[in-house]
Amino acid sequence: MKKTMTFSRLSVGLLAGVMLVISGCSSSNQSAPSTTTPAPGKGDQPAKTEAQGPVTLTVWMGSWWAEKVPEIVSAYKKDYPNVTLKIETLPINGYLDKAISSELGGNSPDVLDLDITMLPAMAGKDMLETWDNYIKDLDVNDFHAGAWNGSKINGKMYGLPNRGESSVFFYNKTMFDEAGVSYPTDNWTQEDMLEMAKKITVAGKKYGVGIAASNSDPSNVFSSFSPVLWSYGGDFLNKENTEAIINKPEGVKAITFWTELYTKHKVVPEGSVNFALTKDVMPMFLNNQVAMMPNSSSMVDMLKKNPQVKWGMVLQPNKFGRTGGWSFTLPKSSKNKDAARQFVLWYMKPENMGKLNVVFPSRKSATNVPPWSEPEMQFLLSAAPYQKAMPAVAAWTEMQTVIVTELQKVLTGAKTPQQAADEMAKQMNALLKK
Structure with a gap:
């Protein structure tokens, strides 16, 4: 089923099948x-x-x-x-x-x-x-x-x-059209997203994608970072929630990809290290300055209040989203x-x-x-x-702070992805033992 939404026409099949699809998480x-x-x-x-x-x-x-x-x-x-x-x-x-x-x-x-x-x-x-x-x-x-x-x-x-x-991805149709880039579809990958972002970005004026890295709203950071981590086969903790595994090769690869959007490819806005999705990235999306960003129902509500914005929705790259x-x-x-x-x-x-x-x-x-x-x-x-979902462990609030702090250090060049991942794992494991 194609999940890309262009709200000038919506398939009857999607509407009829929504409740059946959602029941994939249950037996209702x-x-x-x-x-x-x-x-x-x-x-x-x-x-x-x-x-x-x-x-x-x-x-x-x-x-x-x-x-x-x-x-x-x-x-x-x-x-x-x-x-x-x-x-x-x-x-x-x-x-x-x-x-x-x-x-x-x-x-x-x-x-x-x-x-x-x-x-x-x-x-x-x-x-x-x-x-x-x-x-x-x-x-x-x-x-x-x-x-x-x-x-x-x-x-x-x-x-x-x-x-x-x-959580899904929202895209700004005006910015895609101006750059001559085709809209994303439900089978796209993180690499596809990066290539689109590169073509859309004009340094200092408009950017392909928005990320969040501010400790003032950790939930926004994890909506931005977690899907990338899962896309590369990584995770925060093992299945038993007894050990941190974010410093495994898959996790380091994800941290590298996500932070290089800012440090290497420069397809995200300057200052993103202190950005939250809702407070900072969303206004740029509404002003045709950011072409793509993850979000949920609150974004739909905001876009309906701004009918001048042409937009669409699609599943996240590699489909993973943070519930x-x-x-x-x-x-x-x-x-x-x-x-x-x-x-x-x-x-x-x-x-x-x-x-x-x-x-x-x-x-x-x-x-x-x-x-x-x-x-x-x-x-x-x-x-x-x-x-x-995020791990259901008592120390998760403290772990969030550790992870975001270390991600910021990579974004600012203070640490390498491996160094940051190792420190994350060290502190997370210590919190698990408390």
Whole structure:
């Protein structure tokens, strides 16, 4: 199936087959409902816990939820008038540190939304309650596999995902057309991407591809770097998550390729060592200065707000993408655990998630309503089988910092790829032993 999207025409086959493709990550046989309202996943039942008496429930979520907060509060008040929902939105920078500090201080929110890469850090410190006794009626196969599995550590569920993302490549058609370069297709490779980037780049004016290497947003860095690592057969840890293998030849080759986009080929913008995809690369894409970049549903939303940009989507080079997700967790020091469980299980209903999410829903049955039912979003669903997740280990947050710091040293010429990879492995193995 050709995965390249040109939104002047979309094959009927892709739309009809999206839910079948995504089920490659699961065994769900649920068909899409014909109505405009998402149907509940098979076996879903109302929450078995219920708050008694007036309750003020505090919820922490990322700052990107701010515009939806009033709607969420209003919808919940209609179903549970005895609960006052207080949602606080926080910036991504320092989010995990603040969450850990609040739990250590005994003043955590009742519900804490966590990126699945953050979740192991708190679960590993025994800061989160488990959900296993409260989700027997949830249809697991209806959830994005990467987000669901990323919320599970050592066989226990520490979060219920509200967001499940697939990462693909976006390309700027205007820049491709001006350079006389054919658009990428779903069978392209990293080497194909580099050759396209070389033809498009005009030093100091426009660049073929954008990367992220800033420690201010590690998630962006791994959306940029991880697919390259996997493309060359490398990985961060072994299958058992007991040893770092990033310094193996495959890993070093990937680091070399990725950093040379900046140091040798100069097909990425100057200053990329301090760039984040969302904050820095995306504006350049919108201004016809960067021709290609990895991203997910947030990019689709931004592009729709900028109709002057001509663009398309394609699977990542070599198809690998980094899956992402956020999950509602229940901190141990939550003061209102029953009310917290009630809210989260209410939100897990596909009709609520589909209507209230500002990010891509974790449930397939929540994507049958706009904007999730639109072709661009459905393409992201079809990319799910090609996604891989970050290691679910307690020390992953610290490992991220180590990896990004060492990548920056290669980008600035302070270390060779092998030297940086060896240091990464050394520090990662030390963290695994703690």
